[in-house]
Each structure stands twice: as structure tokens, then as C-alpha cells.
Amino acid sequence: MSGGQPNPRRALRADLLDFTGDPGLGAPGLGAVRHRPDHWLLIEHGRIVGVLPGAQLPGPDWLCEDQRGRLLIPGLIDTHVHSVQLDVIASYGSELLDWLERYTFPAETRHADAAHARAQAEAFTDALLAHGTTAAVVFPSVHAVSVDALFDAARRRGMRLVTGKVLMDRHAPDGLRDDVSQAEVQCEALIARWHGIDRLAYAVTPRFAATSTPEQLAMAGALLQRHAGLTMQTHVAENRAEVAWIAKLFPQARSYLDVYHRHGLLNERAVLAHGIWLDDADRALLADSGAQIAHSPSSNLFLGSGLFDWQAMADAEAAVSLASDVGGGTSLSMLRTMADAYRVQALRGVRLSAFKALHTATLGAAQALHLDHEIGRLEPGCMADVTVWDWAAGPVARGRDALARDLHERLFAWMMLGDERNLVTTLVAGRTQYKRRNDDYGASETTDGSNQRRAAAA
Ligand code: GUN
Numbered sequence: 001m002s003g004g005q006p007n008p009r010r011a012l013r014a015d016l017l018d019f020t021g022d023p024g025l026g027a028p029g030l031g032a033v034r035h036r037p038d039h040w041l042l043i044e045h046g047r048i049v050g051v052l053p054g055a056q057l058p059g060p061d062w063l064c065e066d067q068r069g070r071l072l073i074p075g076l077i078d079t080h081v082h083s084v085q086l087d088v089i090a091s092y093g094s095e096l097l098d099w100l101e102r103y104t105f106p107a108e109t110r111h112a113d114a115a116h117a118r119a120q121a122e123a124f125t126d127a128l129l130a131h132g133t134t135a136a137v138v139f140p141s142v143h144a145v146s147v148d149a150l151f152d153a154a155r156r157r158g159m160r161l162v163t164g165k166v167l168m169d170r171h172a173p174d175g176l177r178d179d180v181s182q183a184e185v186q187c188e189a190l191i192a193r194w195h196g197i198d199r200l201a202y203a204v205t206p207r208f209a210a211t212s213t214p215e216q217l218a219m220a221g222a223l224l225q226r227h228a229g230l231t232m233q234t235h236v237a238e239n240r241a242e243v244a245w246i247a248k249l250f251p252q253a254r255s256y257l258d259v260y261h262r263h264g265l266l267n268e269r270a271v272l273a274h275g276i277w278l279d280d281a282d283r284a285l286l287a288d289s290g291a292q293i294a295h296s297p298s299s300n301l302f303l304g305s306g307l308f309d310w311q312a313m314a315d316a317e318a319a320v321s322l323a324s325d326v327g328g329g330t331s332l333s334m335l336r337t338m339a340d341a342y343r344v345q346a347l348r349g350v351r352l353s354a355f356k357a358l359h360t361a362t363l364g365a366a367q368a369l370h371l372d373h374e375i376g377r378l379e380p381g382c383m384a385d386v387t388v389w390d391w392a393a394g395p396v397a398r399g400r401d402a403l404a405r406d407l408h409e410r411l412f413a414w415m416m417l418g419d420e421r422n423l424v425t426t427l428v429a430g431r432t433q434y435k436r437r438n439d440d441y442g443a444s445e446t447t448d449g450s451n452q453r454r455a456a457a458a
């Protein structure tokens with residue numbers, strides 16, 4: 001859904017929740033949490049301009065929406081997700097390298113077709129918004145048309161989106177490989193076309209060290225040198241077999257992460273997915289360079305990749321954000337991602353608070369991406385990217401919610417039991433880009449009509 005309201009002044013009444021700092025990995029404390037129950041959020045010309053207590057009505061020239069009893073938070077930020085992998089979500093039975101060969105590469109090959117790429121980009125951006133995600137760092141495919149399609153779809157929805165052509169010049173099938181010079185020409189053209197346009201930014205995107213030659217990694221590093229302000233995104237140390245393969249391909253490197261370091265790819269705008277099989281020297285390098293790990297717990301559990309050591313990252317003062325990593329991850333929902341992060345940490349003996357999880361998916365990610373002046377907070381001057389949620393959906397969750405004794409208990413139950421079905425509405429730059437309909441999750445309602453087709457065939 002695109003479009004929205006022409007009224008430039010809009011007020012939403014709900015329980016406002018955001019963060020003024022990092023609540024930390026330890027036990028839930030209220031220190032950095034800003035909870036303003038029953039308040040109006042005031043939005044003008046797409047930006048947040050203020051907050052009022054609920055009893056104080058904004059005035060006649062405001063378009064007022066009463067969402068009393070609901071939770072209003074900043075739009076969620078997914079720092080690593082593949083727009084071209086919706087077709088392979090929930091594919092059975094393999095670990096990373098086999099999963100890439102068997103499912104993922106064939107699906108991505110289809111994005112050479114511009115019509116397919118456009119249709120998938122529309123479906124993907126709509127799906128992000130229908131899950132409460134208003135900003136994302138995204139892998140499309142190696143094909144320039146998939147990048148154009150994604151930027152165009154995000155631009156029409158007013159979204160903050162960071163993406164760039166995937167670089168792969170080896171160890172990938174026909175139809176998915178580029179070469180150094182062709183890739184460089186395409187990247188330059190895409191940067192010129194999209195970087196800095198509205199809320200879009202370009203990411204230099206070597207898929208992972210196995211699928212780029214050293215020459216291509218060097219070209220990626222040169223692009224970062226040439227153009228200030230570009231993001232770099234890739235994968236690192238996700239799976240043991242992958243790590244062993246990288247060690248064979250780059251015997252001179254100290255570690256998998258060091259391969260990227262040697263090619264000039266680590267800086268404060270680098271987003272590296274996974275980072276499970278790192279050591280202390282790697283974590284120190286991440287902290288020094290300002291690069292962040294996009295922790296992808298759903299994917300790590302689904303592909304059996306391993307249990308991310310968040311505590312060691314925190315000890316090293318290295319940045320961590322949260323990511324769905326769909327299609328390795330099995331849901332675009334950042335609530336499910338947070339719940340899976342809790343489970344992964346529980347298996348390591350660490351208890352992740354709901355405050356820390358939600359901070360990581362909002363202000364924490366915004367800071368790690370150097371975008372906290374724009375997103376991640378309910379603060380005057382920030383863009384009005386906000387989401388409104390039911391605290392509970394369904395009788396079991398409602399019963400649990402009614403028994404919650406404090407804010408953390410309530411938010412934790414929301415995060416563990418909730419998902420996109422709790423989402424009521426998503427605003428991007430003050431415009432409604434998603435609104436739940438009563439039949440959104442009904443058996444006969446899918447956007448492509450597939451349930452109806454199945455029913456007709458039965
Ligand atoms: N490593 C290289 N490519 C991929 C990918 O598409 N998904 C995941 N999870 N890991 C990768």
C-alpha cells in the first residue's frame with residue numbers, strides 16, 4: 001500500500017515507548033527506557049514535533065487518532081535481510097553451503113528478469129511494512145535490475161533503505177556471476193542513480209569472501225574509498241564449514257574477518273551478518289573499526305549455524321544490531337527475531353531483557369547505522385516512522401498481559417508471544433503505509449489468492 005493522508009498535522013494517542021540510551025545486556029533496569037503511557041505523539045510534515053499527555057487534546061487543526069491502550073514505538077530496523085529470498089523461506093533440511101546451492105542461488109537467478117524483480121520488490125517492501133519494519137539494510141541479487149526495483153519500491157513508500165548490487169565473481173552458478181570491471185561499472189551507475197536520493201543509501205555488497213575474488217574485494221574497497229558515506233554489507237563467520245573454506249581460499253589472512261580488513265572493507269558503516277565464529281582479536285577489530293554485527297538468531301537456529309556470543313561482543317564494546325536474515329531466517333517479524341535472540345542467549349546462559357532487545361531493533365540499530373538523527377526514537381526532529389501494536393493478540397496472550405506486574409514483564413510477553421498479527425498500523429514519514437484489516441490473517445485472504453485457488457482445486 002502506498003499513498004497516505006494529505007493532512008500535514010497528525011496526532012496519535014497511545015502508550016509511547018522508546019529509549020534514551022542503551023539499557024545494557026544485564027538485568028532489566030528502567031534507566032534508559034522512556035515510557036510515556038497514554039500520550040499524544042504529534043507529527044507535522046512527516047516529522048515528530050512533540051508529545052502531549054493524553055488528557056491534553058492537540059486542538060482542532062490536528063487529525064487525531066485515538067489508539068489508547070495500544071503500544072506505539074519507533075519503526076523497527078532490520079539490518080540484514082534478503083529481498084530476493086522470500087521464495088525460499090522455510091526450505092527444508094540443510095546447512096548454509098548446501099542451502100545456498102540447493103535453494104537460494106536458483107531463486108536469485110530468476111531476478112535477472114526485470115518484471116519478476118519488480119514484482120518481488122513490491123511484495124518485499126509491502127511485507128516489511130506489514131511486519132512493522134520501516135528501515136532495512138537489504139541484499140538484493142547480483143542483477144542491477146533487482147537493485148533498481150528495490151530502490152524504486154522503497155522510494156515510493158518513503159522508506160529508509162540501504163542496499164546495493166550483490167558482488168559475486170566466483171563459486172556461483174551461471175546467471176549469478178559478474179566480473180570485476182562489469183560490476184564496478186554497474187556499481188558506479190547505481191551509486192550515481194540512487195545514493196542520497198530521498199531516504200535511500202547505497203551499500204557496497206560483496207556477498208561473502210567465498211564468492212568474490214581478491215580482485216573483486218579490492219574493487220569493493222576502492223569504491224568505499226572513492227565515495228564517502230557508502231555502507232558496506234557482507235556475511236562473516238556464520239557456519240563452521242564456511243569458515244574452513246574461507247581459510248583455504250585466503251591462507252594468508254589471520255581470520256575470516258581479517259579477509260575483509262585486508263581489502264579495506266571494515267569501517268563504521270560496515271554491517272556484517274552473523275559473526276558467530278569470531279575470536280577476541282576479531283571482536284577488537286570490529287570495535288576499532290566501528291563495524292557492526294547484524295545478529296540473525298532466527299537464521300542461526302534454522303540453519304543450525306551456532307549460538308552468537310553477544311556477551312563477548314558487549315565486553316569488547318563492538319556494535320550489535322538485530323536482523324531477520326530472511327530467507328535463512330523464517331520470519332520478517334522483528335518481534336520473532338527478538339524472541340529468537342532471547343532463546344539463543346538463554347542457551348548461552350545469558351538473559352536478554354526485552355528492553356535490550358527492543359533497543360537493539362530501534363535506537364541501537366539507528367546509532368550503529370549513524371542514522372539516529374532520523375530514525376529509532378520518538379524525538380522531535382526525527383522522521384515519523386512509527387508503529388502501533390496491540391499489547392496482546394488472542395486469549396492466551398491477553399491473559400498473560402493482564403497479569404503482567406510491571407513494564408518489563410508486559411513488554412517481554414509482547415515480544416515472546418507477539419508477531420506481525422499484533423501490528424495495527426505502520427507510519428512512514430507520517431503517512432500510513434500499512435493498516436491491519438480484520439481479514440489480514442483469515443484463511444481465505446492472501447494477496448495472491450493462492451488459498452482461493454487451493455480451495456477451488458480441492
Ligand atoms: N552467506 C552467503 N550468502 C548467504 C545468504 O544468502 N544467507 C545467509 N544466511 N548466509 C549467506
Ligand code: ZN
Nearest residue numbers: 080235273325
Ligand atoms: Zn544473509
